[in-house]
Amino acid sequence: MTSAKISFRLIFSLFVTAFSIYLVFLLNPDGAPRILLNLLTFAGIYGLSAIGLNVHFGWTGLLNFGHASFMGVGAYVTLLLMPHAAGREGEVTTTGLPFFAALILGIGAAALFGLLLGLPAIRLRGDYLAIVTIAAAEIFRLLVRDLESITGGVYGIINYTDNFQKYRPLFIDNFSENLGFSPSQAWVCLAAWVSIFITVLLLKRLSDSPWGRALRAVREDEDAVRAMGKNAVWLKLQSFMLGAGIAGLSGVLLAFNYGSLETTVFIPLLTFYVWAIMILGGVGTITGPIFGSIIFWVIISETDRLAYLLFENANGQQLAGVRFLLVGVLIMFLMIFRPSGLLGKKEELLLDVK
Amino acid sequence: MSNNLISVDNLKKSFGGLKAVDVQELSFKKGELTSIIGPNGAGKTTFFDLISGFQSADSGEVSLKGKNISNTQPYKIARMGMVRTFQLTKVFDRMTVMENLLFSGSNINNDSFLKSILKLNSQKLYESNLKDKANQIMSDLNIGHMADSYARELSGGQKKLLELARSIINEPEILLLDEPLAGVNPKLAEDILSLITKLSDTGITILMVEHNIEAVMKISERIVVLAEGSLIADGVPNEIRTDTNVIEAYLGKADE
Numbered sequence: 001m002t003s004a005k006i007s008f009r010l011i012f013s014l015f016v017t018a019f020s021i022y023l024v025f026l027l028n029p030d031g032a033p034r035i036l037l038n039l040l041t042f043a044g045i046y047g048l049s050a051i052g053l054n055v056h057f058g059w060t061g062l063l064n065f066g067h068a069s070f071m072g073v074g075a076y077v078t079l080l081l082m083p084h085a086a087g088r089e090g091e092v093t094t095t096g097l098p099f100f101a102a103l104i105l106g107i108g109a110a111a112l113f114g115l116l117l118g119l120p121a122i123r124l125r126g127d128y129l130a131i132v133t134i135a136a137a138e139i140f141r142l143l144v145r146d147l148e149s150i151t152g153g154v155y156g157i158i159n160y161t162d163n164f165q166k167y168r169p170l171f172i173d174n175f176s177e178n179l180g181f182s183p184s185q186a187w188v189c190l191a192a193w194v195s196i197f198i199t200v201l202l203l204k205r206l207s208d209s210p211w212g213r214a215l216r217a218v219r220e221d222e223d224a225v226r227a228m229g230k231n232a233v234w235l236k237l238q239s240f241m242l243g244a245g246i247a248g249l250s251g252v253l254l255a256f257n258y259g260s261l262e263t264t265v266f267i268p269l270l271t272f273y274v275w276a277i278m279i280l281g282g283v284g285t286i287t288g289p290i291f292g293s294i295i296f297w298v299i300i301s302e303t304d305r306l307a308y309l310l311f312e313n314a315n316g317q318q319l320a321g322v323r324f325l326l327v328g329v330l331i332m333f334l335m336i337f338r339p340s341g342l343l344g345k346k347e348e349l350l351l352d353v354k
Numbered sequence: 355m356s357n358n359l360i361s362v363d364n365l366k367k368s369f370g371g372l373k374a375v376d377v378q379e380l381s382f383k384k385g386e387l388t389s390i391i392g393p394n395g396a397g398k399t400t401f402f403d404l405i406s407g408f409q410s411a412d413s414g415e416v417s418l419k420g421k422n423i424s425n426t427q428p429y430k431i432a433r434m435g436m437v438r439t440f441q442l443t444k445v446f447d448r449m450t451v452m453e454n455l456l457f458s459g460s461n462i463n464n465d466s467f468l469k470s471i472l473k474l475n476s477q478k479l480y481e482s483n484l485k486d487k488a489n490q491i492m493s494d495l496n497i498g499h500m501a502d503s504y505a506r507e508l509s510g511g512q513k514k515l516l517e518l519a520r521s522i523i524n525e526p527e528i529l530l531l532d533e534p535l536a537g538v539n540p541k542l543a544e545d546i547l548s549l550i551t552k553l554s555d556t557g558i559t560i561l562m563v564e565h566n567i568e569a570v571m572k573i574s575e576r577i578v579v580l581a582e583g584s585l586i587a588d589g590v591p592n593e594i595r596t597d598t599n600v601i602e603a604y605l606g607k608a609d610e
Contacts, residue, residue, distance in 0.1 A: 202471070205470070205471060205473065206467075206470055206471060209469075209470030209471070209473070209477075210456075210457075210460050210464050210465045210469075210470055210477065210481065211465055211466065211467050211469075211470035211471075212470065213449070213453055213456065213457050213460075213465075214457060214460075214465045216446070216448070216449055216453075217446050217449065217457045219448075220445075220446035220447050220448060220449060221444045221445070221446060221447075223408065223428075223440065223444055224440070224444040224445070224446065224520075225429075226408070226427075226428040226429045226432065227406070227408075227428065227429075227432055227437060227438050227439075227440070227444075227521075228429075228432060228437070228457070228458045228520065228524075229429050229430075229432035229433040229437070229462070229524070230429055230457075230462060230465070231427075231429050231462070232429070235465075238467055242467075
């Protein structure tokens with residue numbers, strides 16, 4: 001019976017996802033493949049980030065509202081370690097590490113940031129942790145903005161994409177030409193989905209392991225965890241580091257999807273998008289955020305088009321209003337229909353935060 | 355002195371102006387089954403919190419096996435062999451009964467991130483032994499049929515059983531039971547009592563806070579009475595039953 005339920009959830013999720021993708025084609029008679037690629041790239045990157053957030057919230061019960069900062073640390077550290085140009089004058093740095101070395105250090109830096117933020121904050125209960133993390137994320141963003149000599153400040157970082165694009169295999173170029181894609185975005189898209197695949201394999205291994213079980217116990221009752229002789233603080237810190245590392249990777253991918261990086265990318269809205277994706281997909285699941293992310297991005301990008309089709313005579317400002325109204329309505333419908341998210345189990349509905 | 359497993363020296367704790375615990379001297383011997391009784395608000399649970407590290411004392415000292423544990427983290431105290439339960443049952447709601455037991459029985463080495471990601475054979479072996487142990491305990495406690503249910507689906511009494519099962523899977527030396535019979539039906543209470551007696555017979559030192567006075571009188575070897583945070587009586591059940599202070603403060607006249 002349980003397996004029947006699981007397959008129902010899976011089929012339902014696949015169906016909704018497929019339908020969303022079909023909608024893209026329906027609403028865009030011209031250039032659907034290009035729009036779809038853009039959408040799937042964002043969906044992959046944000047989905048990966050939401051998978052990391054699910055380690056924090058879904059597995060361990062940590063209310064982390066500073067997820068954007070983990071993405072930001074990963075992105076900034078990786079980019080700054082590679083050849084790039086930054087700042088008002090576009091000051092060029094020609095020396096640097098090769099892409100993969102910088103990436104690993106960037107992910108490590110995000111995990112380390114998770115540890116450093118966690119050390120003072122993680123003893124806080126639920127909502128207090130949320131406040132501290134959101135504040136820390138803003139402090140990070142403002143610091144990056146003001147440390148112009150290192151990070152390029154408001155002028156951002158440019159000319160770094162070659163570090164990654166030079167590894168682009170030839171088949172991507174051929175393939176993209178036929179479909180009218182941007183080959184560089186196709187390469188980022190592939191990298192994002194490969195990252196998701198690897199991360200999901202990794203987390204599947206961990207979720208049923210004694211370590212994953214210990215995190216879930218922390219989520220359920222910290223005092224009982226302590227009474228059983230387990231160090232709850234250390235378990236939470238490990239969870240924070242793992243989720244932050246995954247977010248760091250997604251931040252790097254986000255930077256490569258954009259041709260330049262500035263601090264406004266990491267505003268709290270990014271965190272809230274990731275939260276929405278995780279909730280849509282199913283809190284506490286591993287693959288849920290993938291479906292959640294695709295659907296979320298279809299809703300975000302296609303409501304624009306839908307609003308235009310519904311109200312042809314409206315001006316831009318009115319359309320923007322209608323669009324976000326549609327976003328809200330659609331997400332509400334999904335949550336009413338599947339309150340535990342697309343893949344989430346009702347018995348494990350994880351939204352009741354203590 | 356060496357006979358005392360737990361000793362408390364001048365232990366004080368207040369909340370604002372309220373004196374919660376003020377115990378001059380109290381110690382518990384190895385293998386004893388002691389009940390701590392007293393009216394509501396007498397400081398029994400606070401006393402448990404203080405010796406298990408969940409709260410820190412304003413002053414005074416607690417020692418476990420001759421070691422001062424006054425400012426020790428609760429999980430470290432648990433690892434020293436003193437495990438507690440809670441007045442309001444704390445089970446891991448959205449985990450199965452089996453997972454509740456496996457988590458509690460697994461040592462920290464087995465929980466490690468690295469071992470879990472490498473899925474070492476040693477871990478698999480450890481887990482399968484642990485599973486056997488958990489199955490044994492569940493069948494002893496008659497919750498074997500619930501193994502795959504979520505803990506939150508259990509009745510209040512079954513949750514108490516699960517909490518007990520979880521506490522004994524690591525074979526602790528000392529068990530602190532905070533109201534193990536509260537909200538439990540008479541039949542189940544009987545079972546829990548006989549389990550406690552059986553555990554005591556195997557040499558485990560047990561401290562129990564309980565309001566069910568008949569049960570306390572029946573199974574305790576020693577009773578400690580607290581009122582307004584202080585010790586007012588300490589002795590075998592028959593002495594306590596006739597102690598005038600205790601009757602006045604707690605038992606009431608109807609008892610004798």
